[in-house]
Amino acid sequence: xxxxxxxxxxxxxxxxxxxxxxxxxxxxxTMMFWYRQQPGQSLTLIxxxxxxxxxxxxxxxVIDKFPISRPNLTFSTxxxxxxxxxxxxxxxxxxxxxxxxxxxxPGTRLTVL
Amino acid sequence: AQKITQTQPGMFVQEKEAVxxxxxxxxxxxxxxxxxxxxxxxxxxxxxxxxxxxxxQNATEGRYSLNFQKARKSANLVISAxxxxxxxxxxxxxSRSSGYSTLTFGKGTMLLVSP
Numbered sequence: 001x002x003x004x005x006x007x008x009x010x011x012x013x014x015x016x017x018x019x020x021x022x023x024x025x026x027x028x029x030t031m032m033f034w035y036r037q038q039p040g041q042s043l044t045l046i047x048x049x050x051x052x053x054x055x056x057x058x059x060x061x062v063i064d065k066f067p068i069s070r071p072n073l074t075f076s077t078x079x080x081x082x083x084x085x086x087x088x089x090x091x092x093x094x095x096x097x098x099x100x101x102x103x104x105x106p107g108t109r110l111t112v113l
Numbered sequence: 114a115q116k117i118t119q120t121q122p123g124m125f126v127q128e129k130e131a132v133x134x135x136x137x138x139x140x141x142x143x144x145x146x147x148x149x150x151x152x153x154x155x156x157x158x159x160x161x162x163x164x165x166x167x168x169x170q171n172a173t174e175g176r177y178s179l180n181f182q183k184a185r186k187s188a189n190l191v192i193s194a195x196x197x198x199x200x201x202x203x204x205x206x207x208s209r210s211s212g213y214s215t216l217t218f219g220k221g222t223m224l225l226v227s228p
Contacts, residue, residue: 001160031214042204042218043158090156096214100146100165104158 023093028073031096117219136205
């Protein structure tokens with residue numbers, strides 16, 4: 001398994017501002033992913049964070065709104081830009097360590113006022 | 114496209130009893146993986162169990178077992194001897210066959226265990 005940490009664990013932000021969420025893994029992993037969980041909903045994949053290249057975004061998510069960095073095999077950041085109340089969600093990073101393993105970080109609870 | 118369906122918004126079970134959480138899936142991929150996660154009120158996603166589409170035997174992990182019926186495209190989670198700490202949201206998910214581990218999630222089932 002992998003130990004994953006996220007910072008911050010929670011934040012309350014004003015609309016129009018941006019927040020950068022950090023994800024740190026205790027071992028090198030090839031695949032890192034960012035998911036969003038809106039209140040009372042299931043998880044939706046935002047993007048796959050690729051090391052050394054641009055992230056691959058899912059339909060409905062764009063780089064200008066959710067820029068992602070992946071500078072090395074243990075770290076990634078997700079920025080939620082120009083936030084609105086609709087961005088209030090739990091944001092989770094996860095890592096794929098193999099075909100049958102995917103572990104999640106503890107999540108970042110974001111509230112936008 | 115892959116799709117996961119969890120038809121039970123909520124389930125109730127008494128402590129020490131077994132409970133089955135339903136999950137059906139749809140995919141045209143011959144190779145895929147099925148996952149179950151537990152999400153307590155704290156929000157973390159806890160990996161419970163995995164079943165590969167080519168696995169011959171049903172997966173088991175302690176009190177968790179996965180009842181995999183490929184022809185019916187179902188992957189139900191069975192929790193034996195329920196405990197109060199099992200009260201949480203449970204998500205069924207499917208991985209794509211492209212070599213990536215991206216997951217498609219169902220809407221979840223809220224399980225409440227009563228004393």
